[in-house]
Amino acid sequence: MAGIELLSDQGYRLDGRKATELRKVQARLGVFAQADGSAYLEQGNTKVLAVVYGPHEMRGSRSRTLHDRAVINCQYSMATFSTAERKRRPHGDRKSTEMSLHLKQTFEAAVMTQLFPRSQIDIYVKILQSDGGNYSVCVNAATLAVIDAGIPMRDYVCACTVGFVDETPLADLCYAEESGGVSSLALALLPRGGQIALVQMDARLHQDHLEALIEAATTACKGVSKVLDEVVRQHLQEASVLTGED
Amino acid sequence: SMAVDMRLPTVKKTMTLSAPAVYRKDLVVPGDVITSDTGFMRGHGTYVDDDKLTASVAGKVQRVDKLICVRPLKTRFNGEVGDVVVGRITEVQQKRWKVDTNSRLDSVLLLSSVNLPGGELRRRSAEDELTMRKYIQEGDLISAEVQSVFSDGALSLHTRSLKYGKLGQGVLVQISPSLIKRQKTHFHNLPCGASIILGNNGFVWLYPTLGQQDEEAGGFYTSLEPVSLPDREVISRLRNCLLALAAQKVLLYDTSVLYCYESSLQHQVKDILKPEVMEEIVMLTQQKLLAQEG
Numbered sequence: 001m002a003g004i005e006l007l008s009d010q011g012y013r014l015d016g017r018k019a020t021e022l023r024k025v026q027a028r029l030g031v032f033a034q035a036d037g038s039a040y041l042e043q044g045n046t047k048v049l050a051v052v053y054g055p056h057e058m059r060g061s062r063s064r065t066l067h068d069r070a071v072i073n074c075q076y077s078m079a080t081f082s083t084a085e086r087k088r089r090p091h092g093d094r095k096s097t098e099m100s101l102h103l104k105q106t107f108e109a110a111v112m113t114q115l116f117p118r119s120q121i122d123i124y125v126k127i128l129q130s131d132g133g134n135y136s137v138c139v140n141a142a143t144l145a146v147i148d149a150g151i152p153m154r155d156y157v158c159a160c161t162v163g164f165v166d167e168t169p170l171a172d173l174c175y176a177e178e179s180g181g182v183s184s185l186a187l188a189l190l191p192r193g194g195q196i197a198l199v200q201m202d203a204r205l206h207q208d209h210l211e212a213l214i215e216a217a218t219t220a221c222k223g224v225s226k227v228l229d230e231v232v233r234q235h236l237q238e239a240s241v242l243t244g245e246d
Numbered sequence: 247s248m249a250v251d252m253r254l255p256t257v258k259k260t261m262t263l264s265a266p267a268v269y270r271k272d273l274v275v276p277g278d279v280i281t282s283d284t285g286f287m288r289g290h291g292t293y294v295d296d297d298k299l300t301a302s303v304a305g306k307v308q309r310v311d312k313l314i315c316v317r318p319l320k321t322r323f324n325g326e327v328g329d330v331v332v333g334r335i336t337e338v339q340q341k342r343w344k345v346d347t348n349s350r351l352d353s354v355l356l357l358s359s360v361n362l363p364g365g366e367l368r369r370r371s372a373e374d375e376l377t378m379r380k381y382i383q384e385g386d387l388i389s390a391e392v393q394s395v396f397s398d399g400a401l402s403l404h405t406r407s408l409k410y411g412k413l414g415q416g417v418l419v420q421i422s423p424s425l426i427k428r429q430k431t432h433f434h435n436l437p438c439g440a441s442i443i444l445g446n447n448g449f450v451w452l453y454p455t456l457g458q459q460d461e462e463a464g465g466f467y468t469s470l471e472p473v474s475l476p477d478r479e480v481i482s483r484l485r486n487c488l489l490a491l492a493a494q495k496v497l498l499y500d501t502s503v504l505y506c507y508e509s510s511l512q513h514q515v516k517d518i519l520k521p522e523v524m525e526e527i528v529m530l531t532q533q534k535l536l537a538q539e540g
Contacts, residue, residue: 034420037320054322054350055322056322056352057336057344057352147275148320149320150304150319150322151303152291152293152302154276154295155276156277232275236304236319240319
């Protein structure tokens, strides 16, 4: 295979992880006071801020109002300093627009929008540092922000990016792996029921390998959901100690 | 030279009174099954999935008889008839104003639900519809009461009392609606020299205590007299106290605000926002509240 060796003979990856190992996830809820919900999440070296406003009255184009459910409005952006090379994207680019659309589809599958007819929910995510799996990390951060805002969801939505190298699925790709010519797949999952909210794959992959790859992605998503669950329960516990309600 | 106060970000230390080894059962997260027993009714914050009553928000489970609800830590304002609200006008439409009250949908203030200048029994003419902006326009703040709730959850407001109407000079503080304590009255003239409106929707209005109001103005008169420096200082101090109480999740009502104000007097107004000062004065406030209760 051309390029760098992504999986050593001993079964280790570039950053020393095993094939199914996730990167370290750290997260915090309620980082902003003014927003309805907010969260900060680090997954390895990918760092993301997510902010949620709403549900609130439709602002801007009123014609998009839905009379049976809420409209979800997602905006994905990358900080100028988030990549190795500084890049200003004042009005976003095609990639960000596509990403925003994917996020919107993901959260429409999980948020109970039918409870809020004629209103709007805004989800803003910003990549502060980009090191692979941008879509997945944004989904994970936005899930926490939506929970912080007290907006009803069927379940968490957890996402993970997996790749396929040397007949082996690799979980939670970093930038070096993503750009190393790996066939990668991003999966967003409602972990408890196992329903898939979104699958995205741009690369070529033999049909026989797809099932194994989805299986690996599902396992990885469930791993992420355990970490998020821990973060949310910890946050609940702390907040309810402060309010002193028993 | 000017002294500049700088500090590094620190991770908030958690205040645990007793470290629980296991998570409390009454705290749930989205997707948690509350009960598989089909004899219960599904309330807010829950849904039925596969005959199991499941939580859809992160919060505390509350059971009233056969009804199970989950109350999240933070939400938008869920108004009820009789609630006092402070809101900002977002739009002037025909015969009505739209008001942002931190609800899921903007509230409505009908032209027929306000007292126009000229007394209680004045008829509303077509001319009144055209001059609605003269009374209240976009960006103005008002205090009002919830008159009714529409089927989609939007609120209808009224200002048919002298205490409600357009707000003049003062400071708006926005905090979580869950921190406002429900009381008989939400209007207070505090003995420290300022007045406060504790809106049920989490919008709190601080303003200088005014003299007798002119009944003929119908709640649209706003004084533009300059506010004296001592009054402005009192209002600023109260604002910072409100933020301190909210940061420590203390319920807001006249007594807690007043005690916090008294506890803060040994500090300069700007120092109240320092985390350690906040913690100190809120602790003093809580002690005073406990002493008063016991």
